[in-house]
Amino acid sequence: MGNEVATNRSFSFESDETVGFEAYVFVLVESGEAAVEINYIPFQLKQNSMLMLKPYMIVTAFKAGPSFHARYLFLDRMFFASIPESIQFHALQNKMVNSTGMSEIKLDAAEFNEVSTIFHSICEFIPHHPSVKPMMLALLSYMLLIVTEAMRKNLEMMTLTANHKDVLFQNFLQQLCLHYAERHDIGFYAQNLQVSVRYLQKVVKDITGRTVYSYISERLRIHARRLLASSDMTIEQIAFVLHFSSPSAFGKFFKTNCGMSPKQFREQVKEDRVK
Numbered sequence: 001m002g003n004e005v006a007t008n009r010s011f012s013f014e015s016d017e018t019v020g021f022e023a024y025v026f027v028l029v030e031s032g033e034a035a036v037e038i039n040y041i042p043f044q045l046k047q048n049s050m051l052m053l054k055p056y057m058i059v060t061a062f063k064a065g066p067s068f069h070a071r072y073l074f075l076d077r078m079f080f081a082s083i084p085e086s087i088q089f090h091a092l093q094n095k096m097v098n099s100t101g102m103s104e105i106k107l108d109a110a111e112f113n114e115v116s117t118i119f120h121s122i123c124e125f126i127p128h129h130p131s132v133k134p135m136m137l138a139l140l141s142y143m144l145l146i147v148t149e150a151m152r153k154n155l156e157m158m159t160l161t162a163n164h165k166d167v168l169f170q171n172f173l174q175q176l177c178l179h180y181a182e183r184h185d186i187g188f189y190a191q192n193l194q195v196s197v198r199y200l201q202k203v204v205k206d207i208t209g210r211t212v213y214s215y216i217s218e219r220l221r222i223h224a225r226r227l228l229a230s231s232d233m234t235i236e237q238i239a240f241v242l243h244f245s246s247p248s249a250f251g252k253f254f255k256t257n258c259g260m261s262p263k264q265f266r267e268q269v270k271e272d273r274v275k
Helices: 077-081 085-100 109-125 130-161 164-179 186-192 197-208 212-230 235-241 247-258 262-274
Strands: 006-009 024-031 033-038 041-046 049-053 058-064 069-075
Touching (some): 041 164, 069 109, 077 130, 085 130, 109 130, 164 186, 164 197, 164 212, 186 197, 197 212, 212 262, 235 247
Antiparallel strands (some): 006 069, 024 049
């Protein structure tokens, strides 16, 4: 972003790699739908909705429908922190995610039109002199007020309709995203979610048809493959980073889940790059 405090531009998350940013990113969906994973947690973006990505978040998967179109507003971290309304916005967004497992903000027609107008207005101001920053600050303050109120209504509605099991599953995915590298035991997640291991296993199985451990091992497999393919870390170092008891334990896990040893996988990646 250079010295820019905000940019409003066309963009696409679709990539073979995970995508992360050093900025806050607001995504305003103008038409169509898209399936997206944020920090490995799946969401469905729909028309007249908004998603905000914080700097620590990554887009781990993204698939847009044929009619999907969105606007993306990138805000410098320091500039966003200077907006007084950002504190209340953060607090309510965290509450919504923790309570319902959802990050998507649904806007009604009036809210969407106002936010869309602000996006367009900021786009007009970007090419001008930096003295327009106070004006952008005022526009963004107003936008956060609108979106915060929309979140409050979303939270009230979802709290009334959310299924306990669905919320538990979403909270499990959030915990998994934060801790999978260092905690591979199901008991840790059950304790954090204040349920029994048996109940957590049953809920996950009922909702997805998969086991809790399959989710844990999937995250470990993806991370291990990425480190083997794109880093200079030794296999021993990767085993340590992913908290396996030993390199041999990591090797056994990797071969079971990937059909080859870590060394064979790394050699295959090198061969594929040469071709």
